[in-house]
Amino acid sequence: MDIEFLGTGAGMPSKQRNTSALVLDLTDENNENWLFDCGEATQHQLLYSAIKPKKITKIFITHLHGDHIFGLPGFLSSRAFLGGEDPVDLYGPAGLKEWLQHTYQLTGTYLPYKLNVHEVHDGLILETDEFKVFAKEVQHVVRSFGYRIEQKDLPGTLLIDKAIEQGVPKGPLLQRLKDGQDVELENGQTVYSKDVTTEKKKGFVISVIGDTSYCDASVKLSQDADILIHEATFTEEFSEGAREFGHSTIVDAATVANEAHVKNLIANHISARFLPSEMPAFLAEGTAVFPHIYIADDFARFQWKRGELKKLAKH
Incomplete structure (x- = not known):
């Protein structure tokens, strides 16, 4: 399983970071790609990635702020022109379906494939042969959800x-x-x-937490996860503003990782106020609380293989 970040910024695009979008590349598990959030220009970011839009069959939206959904109508439309014929399942908060329907009606847009929109709630929202996906509401200024993806146990080795x-x-x-x-x-x-196989192998667990202040729901969603992807918009210097606007600092994200006993944290959704030269200090704040942290940037790709997370070279 690979994870590729298409947009890692907060609020609006900057020269270094586009708005929120990341892809779980599950080609080896079920020959699908799953998209989490779809900020403005996500389809443009895909042009610089090896990810094929037609392979994206499931989309999970954390909340309805523009930097997480403004790229969705365009992506879904363009997908049809890029060979996407299979149905797409779209998961997100109440209001997402209505917004898309109005957008397509007013623009005269037609999707030649079936789009199934699912309104999410706390609990199990999806189960396939390979995975279970759970959602839980977290703490933001609008209704926002985090997602937990559990891979089912894998068969043991045949003797x-x-x-x-x-x-x-x-x-x-x-x-x-x-x-x-x-x-x-x-x-x-x-x-x-x-009698002729070894014990089953435990599948991986990934938690994707969108915009939120520190909250118990984030910890519960992330319990014992192999990988936690958590927003970390600010440093502690801006902690008061972070809480006011329903965001987390890098220390908040690290605290969730520590309390949930996760193996790896990837910090995402970074404010444009922080320049690349400030990232070492940004990272240091987090690692003082939880040591196994990566800072995501656009087109960063991570691989989970044999129980280890590795950051790959960019395409």
């Missing part, structure tokens, strides 16, 4: 020699055993998957 010893022939029956299914041989003997 081929042990399976063959029990009479399983080479071929599809071995795959079925690996997938956790028991099989019956031609002689009537049943071979149980648990």
Whole structure:
């Protein structure tokens, strides 16, 4: 699984950071890409990425502020011209569907594929063969949600020699055993998957927290996550303003990571007031509370593989 950030700024675009958007590249897991938030010019950012719009089949919106949704009508429209024919499932707060309907009606825009809009609520909002996705309302000046993505347990390793010893022939029956299914041989003997495979492997957990002040909901959403992506708009110098406008500081994000016992924190949604030269000091504030922090920037790509998070070179 890879994570690519298309926009990591707060409020409005700057020369260094576009508005909010990130993609979970789940090609290896289910051959899909999932988009979280879609700020202005997200489709333009995609031009500088290897991500294909037609592969984006699910979109999760944290809240209805413009820097998180103004790129959505354009992206959904352009997706059709770029080979996107499969349906898209869109998840977000109440009002999102109405806003899109009015936008497309007034502009005469037609989507040739099915768009399924789901109004989110606290709790389980999506379950597939591979994943469960939970939402929980966090603390912002408008209704805002964080998301928790849980990969279901993966099959254990097949002990081929042990399976063959029990009479399983080479071929599809071995795959079925690996997938956790028991099989019956031609002689009537049943071979149980648990007897010829190692224990199941635990899937990864990612939490994506959009705009919010520090709150218990963020901690609960992030409990024991492998990766927490959390807004960190300000430094502690601006903590009073952060709370007033429903935002977090880098210390707030680090505190959530620490209290939730996550493995890695990626700080996102950084105010344009902070120049690249100030990022080392910005990072230092966070690592004083929680050591395993990355600061996201536009087109940063991270890979989760074999239980480790690695920052990759940009495309």
